[in-house]
Amino acid sequence: MPWLLPCQVSSSPSQRECERTAFSFYCAVRERLPVWMLEDMRRMEVFGWEDGPRAFLPSEALLYALVHDHQSYARFLLSEHLVDALRPRRCSLCRRSATPHLAVAVRYDRVPILGLMLAAVKERPPQDFLDRRGGCSHVADAGKTAVQLAVELSRPDCLLLLLVHGAPPCGLDAALQRLVASDSIDRRSAQRCLDLLLLFLPEPPAERRLRDQSHLWQSLLGNDVFSWLCGLAPPPLLLQALRCLARSGPDQITALPDFLQLHTWQ
Template identity: 40%
Template sequence: MRAGGTLQGPAAPERRSGERFPDDFHLHAGLFSRSTGLSRVPPPLLPDRLSSDAGRSDTPLRASKEPLAMASVTGCSAARSADKHRSFSLLFYRAVRDLKPVWMLEDMRTMEVFYREEDATLKMYSPSEALLYAIVHDHQAYAQFLLTRYPDEALAKPGERFCCCPSSAPHLAMAVRYDRRYILGLILQESHRVPGAPPADRAGWRTPLHLACELCRPESVLMLLGNGASPLAEDLGGLTPLDVTLEKLRDSGSAAGAERRQCLDNLLLYRPRLGRHMRAALDREPELWSPLLGEDTYGYLTGKNPPPLLLRAMQTILQQLRPSGFPDSLHDLPIPPSLKPPGLPGRLGGP
């Protein structure tokens, strides 16, 4: 939790009495542990180069049988090594999925595993890659530990062997996609203190805010905006988050759900901007958009009317709040709860 403005996680993972590794872990641990002195497997041996006379019709093809046998043996060894790595990866994945204790996950993560690559090196899961697993399986304690103990490494770009959301901030995008609101809050809070954290709204990228609008996650929209995500960012197609939200509303028609509408209302609190194409669509089809959005909202978005008084007041208030203190600063506002955005995320520091 948070005390004095900083996240406080476990100082170090500790093994508790009675806790043990999964039964199948011991079958594989000896294969990958540093203590076993696992030697590097050389690259597959190829047969010696055939004689330069091999291409001549009057010269028989000559090749030594011994290198071929060695190549076969080494190829089998490489295949076994790949199988061992896949088995270990599955064990770690399952351990995070089953919400095993932090000490156990850290022991497994830091265990050097053989990767069949050109450099044939021993590697281990990085904090960034482990954080992706924690997000997918909503392992909040492990995510908090990684962000507290390894703030720079946890938010770094994951390795190439991990395929995740194509975004300027993959961990934020993954938390939005899986709707992990608590972990999303931890990542946003820690990103304010990590100078090298990737920007969440890099120009031309599909930002986590775009994704939250597409998936109709109003709580994530509010958390991202409150922590400084730009409502003006455009993706590769030139769409702003407001454009994405309006497209979802248009596609759903008169049956627009409460979540879609709440995404729009949360965006309006931070003065979003219409893209060129969406602005033209609103001007071209008033008979569609005015009933769908309401006259006040439609007039405001098209520039025909000023924003409603309450909306303007909330825009001014929210502009004064520090992103690093969100959402606690919004909870502390001395205004009636009915004026605060519905679905306001809870305090990261507790009740």
């Protein structure tokens, strides 16, 4: 994986052995071996050569669990090594913070593990955890929060979890553009992401630029939402009711019957 193994040619037998051992651990997580076996492998002090032998870090192990959707291993790491498991890792090239765990969960659409992480830090979230941005320029998600990434990738289930747990509802412009750019297959997910952002925005900015293409936006958003975003009218009554319901938990929204789902306010 790029965050563990630098792109370089090994120059010594010890380096090559570290690479082989690290890849074995990667394969073991991919095969979803039992947690006790993975922990035995993780603690082996043969994974590093730059700073001498060291064990595989819980934060690195959690990234592998995210990529391969090993939910039981992720649950163990979060319960036994919460702070260390969620500690921002460093890019091996520039030594800056790279992609946060929340962003990885969103990119791979790991909704159950994302829920585990958010539940684990519900009482005392680490500083800037929910709006942490990737600072490394070597990854595609640099400078983006998990919410922004969920909007750009049209991950409504991930977005709802993040918003319910207090992540800032940023990315309205990206959600609007995503709705326009989406084809008929992806438009439902893009629409749902936009709807969720609208539920959690304290006060949406007056999007006066929407008036320049009023016919397009009215057809996509509905007249009531369009007028609200343009600052011409209050929010629809159903939207106001759903805003209160959404803040009580993700299950409250997803369990609604179809005639009360988000699209019905338009």
